[in-house]
Amino acid sequence: xxxxxxxxxxxxxxxxxxxxTSTPVDIxxxxxxTIDPNVGIAWIPTPEPCRCKELVHRLGNRxxxxxxxxxxxxxxxxxxxxxxxxxxxxxxxxDVAGLVPGAHEGRGRGNQFLSDLSRCDALxxxxxxxxxxxxxxxxxxxxxxxxxxEHDFLTDEIDLWLSGILKEGWSRxxxxxxxxxxxxxIDFTVQMISGLGGGERDAISGIQAARSNGADNQPxxxxxxxxxxxxxxxxxxxxxxxxAANKADRVEPDHLRRALDKLEKLNLRHxxxxxxxxxxxxxxxxxxxxxxxPGDGPSGFLVNPESTLSKPxxxxxxxxxxxxxxxxxxxxxxxxSKVVFEDLSMIVAYPVADESKWTDADDRKLPDAIILRSGxxxxxxxxxxxxxxxxxxxxxxxCVTGRTVGGDxxxxxxxxxxxxxxx
Numbered sequence: 001x002x003x004x005x006x007x008x009x010x011x012x013x014x015x016x017x018x019x020x021t022s023t024p025v026d027i028x029x030x031x032x033x034t035i036d037p038n039v040g041i042a043w044i045p046t047p048e049p050c051r052c053k054e055l056v057h058r059l060g061n062r063x064x065x066x067x068x069x070x071x072x073x074x075x076x077x078x079x080x081x082x083x084x085x086x087x088x089x090x091x092x093x094x095d096v097a098g099l100v101p102g103a104h105e106g107r108g109r110g111n112q113f114l115s116d117l118s119r120c121d122a123l124x125x126x127x128x129x130x131x132x133x134x135x136x137x138x139x140x141x142x143x144x145x146x147x148x149x150e151h152d153f154l155t156d157e158i159d160l161w162l163s164g165i166l167k168e169g170w171s172r173x174x175x176x177x178x179x180x181x182x183x184x185x186i187d188f189t190v191q192m193i194s195g196l197g198g199g200e201r202d203a204i205s206g207i208q209a210a211r212s213n214g215a216d217n218q219p220x221x222x223x224x225x226x227x228x229x230x231x232x233x234x235x236x237x238x239x240x241x242x243x244a245a246n247k248a249d250r251v252e253p254d255h256l257r258r259a260l261d262k263l264e265k266l267n268l269r270h271x272x273x274x275x276x277x278x279x280x281x282x283x284x285x286x287x288x289x290x291x292x293x294p295g296d297g298p299s300g301f302l303v304n305p306e307s308t309l310s311k312p313x314x315x316x317x318x319x320x321x322x323x324x325x326x327x328x329x330x331x332x333x334x335x336x337s338k339v340v341f342e343d344l345s346m347i348v349a350y351p352v353a354d355e356s357k358w359t360d361a362d363d364r365k366l367p368d369a370i371i372l373r374s375g376x377x378x379x380x381x382x383x384x385x386x387x388x389x390x391x392x393x394x395x396x397x398x399c400v401t402g403r404t405v406g407g408d409x410x411x412x413x414x415x416x417x418x419x420x421x422x423x
Contacts, residue, residue, distance in 0.1 A: 001346070001371055002092045003042075003339060004120035004239075008135055008150055011128040012246045014038065016275035017095035019282050020332055038095040043080055043088040044337045045295040046348045048414045050075055050087035052366050054400075055358055075366035088294055089348060089369050091340060094120060117158070118196040122240045122339050125154055129259040129272070130247035147245060148262045155235065162231035163224070166192060170227065175220035182207075185219055193234060202237040209233035241268055242339045244332060248272035249323040260328075269343060271329040274298060277320045278332055290317065295337070297330030345374035347413045351385050355399045355418040372411065379407035382419045392423035 005013045021040030052075035059074075073082040080088040096116045117123070127147040135145045135153055145153075166189075173192070177184035189203035210230040215222050222230075243263055248256055256272060263270040277298050285292040285301070289309055292301040299321045303309065309317070329335065340346050348369050353361045360367050370384050383390030396405050399416040411417065 001340070001344075002094055002120045003336065004094045004096050004117055004123045005126060006096050006117065006123050006154065007126040008128075008133070008145070008153070010133050011126045011150075012275040013095055013126045015279050016126055016244060016246065016273070016332055017093060019275050019279035020336065021093055022282055022286060040093055040095075041090045042093045042333070042336060043294050044091055044333055044340060046087045046089055046369065046414070047337070047341045048348075049085040050082050050366070050369070051350055051358070051400075051414055051416050052082060052087075053085040055365060059357075076364040077369070078364070078367045080369070083293065086293070086295065087348075087369055089371055091336065091371070093336075117239070120197075120239065122242070122344055124242050124244055124335065124339060125151060126244045126246050126273075126275070127151065128247055129245045129256060130250040131255070131259075132247075146262060147243070147259050148266060151241075151243065151263075151266060151268070155232075155241070158235050158239065159228060159232045162193075162196075162235055163228045165196070166227045166231055167224065170222070171220045174222070178218075178220065193238075196238070198234060198238050202234050205237040206230040206234040240339070240343050242335060242343060243268055243270035244273045244275075244335055245270055246273050246275055248327055249274040249277055249320075253326065269335070269338060271331070271335040271338075272327040273329075273332050273335065274320075274324055274327070275332065277324055280316075280320060284313075284317065289313070294333045295330065297324070297334065298327075299325035300330070340371070346371050347374055347376065347411060347415075348372075349376075349381050349411050350414070350416045351381055352399060352416055352418050355397045355402075358399060358416055366416070376411055377407060378405050378409050378411060378417060378419065381411060381417055382407075382421065385419065386423075388423040389419055389421045392421035394420045394422060396420060 005017055007013055017038055017040065020042040050073060052073055056072060056074055073085055075082050075087070077087070079090060082088070094116060127150045129147055133145065135149065173188050174185065177188045185207060186200060186203050189207060190198065190200055193202060207230065209232070210222060210226050213226065213229045215226045245260060245263060260270065260272065281290065281292050281298055281301055284290045289304055289307045290301045291304055301317070301321070303317070324331070349372055350358070350366050351368055351370065352358045352366065357365070359365050370381065372380060372384060378396035379390060379393050382393045382396070393407050395407070396409070397403070397418040397420070398405050399418055
């Protein structure tokens with residue numbers, strides 16, 4: 001799964017990326033600091049407590065919680081971590097080069113931007129609510145670009161890019177498949193957008209939008225306006241967008257409220273953020289100065305009693321707490337988590353080898369937590385673990401209920417599954 005951080009230059013994308021992934025990147029106060037995409041891993045908490053919380057009760061007296069150093073969590077993650085039953089799972093994050101008007105024609109880093117975009121499952125658009133930059137990311141004394149204008153220009157550029165792809169060969173291709181009816185038209189559309197990561201669901205959304213906006217029954221005659229409508233709907237299906245209203249700690253509450261009210265009208269998920277503050281806290285946590293875990297929110301950190309903070313450091317941290325405590329939501333990790341588990345409807349499943357102890361072949365408790373799309377089956381989980389396991393799938397056991405399930409059984413959030421395979 002890949003989530004793209006997008007937006008115009010100089011809004012704090014690279015700062016947000018570094019805060020979320022602890023990956024050092026070039027951060028500067030000028031456009032196009034990011035030339036090639038930065039790719040890293042962000043760790044987000046599962047929406048439900050780790051299943052090791054239930055395992056504690058199942059094992060009862062067979063474990064000694066006094067020897068556990070992670071606030072009673074007893075799982076043994078191979079990747080990520082678990083503390084106080086808060087299990088962290090990985091999401092690939094892509095910091096894409098800044099976008100400027102005309103990107104669909106190759107202006108700025110447009111071609112690179114749109115190419116990188118095509119491999120993302122959803123987008124988080126970072127916008128500047130401090131009101132200091134124009135649409136190209138330059139500081140300006142003139143009226144700055146508003147967050148809603150930033151969003152409109154992003155979606156316009158993507159729509160123009162997609163409609164340009166559709167226009168190329170559409171008339172001839174649509175006429176060629178006319179004898180195959182609606183099924184052939186869907187397959188043809190999928191073929192045109194598959195290189196961008198599009199599939200049948202996206203193609204159907206686009207075709208239905210075209211027809212509901214006056215397109216006739218001769219697709220080869222659909223004009224540029226209809227194809228633009230079609231492209232817009234495909235974009236909405238392919239690239240769900242949420243908005244990080246960044247630099248929110250730099251503006252007065254009334255100004256921020258007006259900006260958020262405008263974003264509310266877009267009917268998109270949005271959250272005020274301060275990437276700069278979260279990056280500072282991430283670095284302080286890595287240095288052992290504070291206790292700060294993903295999902296705590298930027299005002300939820302604790303000073304490490306064993307650290308030796310200087311007076312200026314203490315004052316800087318308390319200023320961050322004061323500023324961010326006034327913001328709605330819990331920052332970038334909270335927004336990313338909601339995109340993954342609510343907007344994309346992803347679930348988490350725990351594959352194990354032993355259905356009674358919930359361990360793998362090496363006796364590690366709940367070592368893996370795998371993100372899957374909603375509606376994924378036991379067989380899908382088997383393939384996510386290993387191709388051979390999927391190819392040899394026989395049946396599975398739901399270790400929570402104790403029931404045997406088939407390959408087509410849909411999984412639910414936090415299911416613990418043992419896969420029985422010929423491999």
